[in-house]
Amino acid sequence: MSCKNNGLIERLLECEKELEQRKADLRTWTDSLKELSEIKDAFGKGNLDGKTILDIGTDCVKPLYIALKFKPDKIIGIDEDLSYSYASDLEQKSKLFTDTTIRLYDCSLFNNETLNRIIKKERIPKKRFDFVLVSKTLHHLRTARCVAKERDEEHECLETEKCCIYGFEEQKIFKKLFELGKRVIIYEFFDPSETDNDKIRGRGGYFTTKEWKEIFKYLSRNYRVEFVRPKKFHLNKETLNKIESILRKVDDICFYVEEQDVKDTKKERKLKNE
Numbered sequence: 001m002s003c004k005n006n007g008l009i010e011r012l013l014e015c016e017k018e019l020e021q022r023k024a025d026l027r028t029w030t031d032s033l034k035e036l037s038e039i040k041d042a043f044g045k046g047n048l049d050g051k052t053i054l055d056i057g058t059d060c061v062k063p064l065y066i067a068l069k070f071k072p073d074k075i076i077g078i079d080e081d082l083s084y085s086y087a088s089d090l091e092q093k094s095k096l097f098t099d100t101t102i103r104l105y106d107c108s109l110f111n112n113e114t115l116n117r118i119i120k121k122e123r124i125p126k127k128r129f130d131f132v133l134v135s136k137t138l139h140h141l142r143t144a145r146c147v148a149k150e151r152d153e154e155h156e157c158l159e160t161e162k163c164c165i166y167g168f169e170e171q172k173i174f175k176k177l178f179e180l181g182k183r184v185i186i187y188e189f190f191d192p193s194e195t196d197n198d199k200i201r202g203r204g205g206y207f208t209t210k211e212w213k214e215i216f217k218y219l220s221r222n223y224r225v226e227f228v229r230p231k232k233f234h235l236n237k238e239t240l241n242k243i244e245s246i247l248r249k250v251d252d253i254c255f256y257v258e259e260q261d262v263k264d265t266k267k268e269r270k271l272k273n274e
Contacts, residue, residue, distance in 0.1 A: 002254030015060075025086065025136040032061040035135060035187060039184035040069065042185040043131065048072035051130040054180055055205045056109055057137030066133075067100035074101040075120055076129070078115070080108035080200075087218040109141065109176065138188055139196065141173050142166035142203050164202035168211055170218045178259060187254045190247070209247050216243050219257055 043066075051072040055063055058077030067075060084090075087104050094102045103122060107114045119127050134141075144167030148155040157164055177184045190212070196204040207215070216235060219225050225235035230250045233239050247253070 021085070025084075028059055028084070029061050032059055032065060036062060036065045036069065038229050038252065039133070039185065039187050039254055041136065041232070042183075042187075042254055043070055048130070052076070052124055053131045053133060053211070054078070054129040055133045055135070056177075057134065058082075058104060059135070059139060060084045060090055060104055062133075062135060063102045063104070067094065067098040067102060069125070071098070072100055072130075073124065074103070074124075076118065076124075077102070077104045078107040078109070078118070079104075080106065080111075080140060082106040104139075110143075119267050122200075130179040130183065132177050132184045133187075134184065135187040136175070136189055138186055139168070139190070139207050140199065140204050142168050142205070143172065146202055148202075161201040165199075165205035166202035167213070168207070170215045174223070174257065182258065184257045185254070186257065187252070189205050189252050191251055208243055212247055213243060216240060218270070221258075224258045224260045225255055225259075227253070227255040 048070040049072075051070075053063075053066065053072050053075045055066075055075060055077040056079075058079050060077060060079075060082070063075040063077050066072070082104060091102055091104050094100075103118075105114075107116050107118060109115070116127075142165070146155075146157050146161070146164040147167045148163065148165045149157075151165075155163065174184070190206045193255070194206060196206055199205055217224070217240065220235045220237070220240050227233050227235065229252060230246065234254070
């Protein structure tokens with residue numbers, strides 16, 4: 001085969017790779033628009049004048065959509081692998097469309113030093129955001145020991161931990177999230193039968209129904225939880241018992257979590273004791 005033909009084949013392969021990247025970028029934009037349509041009610045009604053939002057595991061696109069829809073004062077997006085090719089352009093050119101300040105940082109939720117530096121630099125009031133958005137990222141916040149062995153007796157933990165799945169420590173994670181914001185909005189896709197291809201080491205792996213039940217059990221005891229998808233309802237003792245049947249019918253859920261005030265806490269305790 002001639003050098004000319006080799007060069008043509010290499011060019012075609014490069015074009016194919018570039019086309020796939022363009023398709024992936026387009027999917028990110030369309031998926032983000034769909035997700036926002038399902039998340040929007042968790043922010044409440046009207047615009048968000050003067051409010052701040054932390055977008056954990058940002059896709060870089062959703063902050064722009066949120067800025068155009070709700071007009072908050074500032075949106076900070078963080079991701080520990082900010083590899084989106086358009087991130088820098090979006091951050092800069094968003095100024096042409098919205099007064100909302102959008103900043104995107106390569107930073108992990110678990111990197112306290114860098115995260116604190118970002119919050120200080122952005123002058124977030126009282127170092128706490130009004131909203132923390134965790135969109136399709138909660139399952140990536142796994143930190144406990146590998147649970148893959150419990151699911152497969154033949155599993156072996158390799159040094160790379162590529163096939164491992166860490167457990168999820170809901171108490172630790174939500175404590176961290178509430179140190180950062182007043183209302184935590186969770187949007188999650190889940191399907192234990194599918195592979196989570198973008199997980200890092202043991203982090204990732206979609207939640208099982210059992211894990212969701214444990215998460216909601218903990219949240220219902222310690223926080224105020226309001227569902228917006230698949231339907232609007234308050235999580236309490238009665239609805240907690242229906243969670244499993246709800247999860248069987250949908251692939252995406254959205255809910256927000258807030259700290260309970262004293263009155264709500266007393267009311268919840270009274271209901272639980274009845």
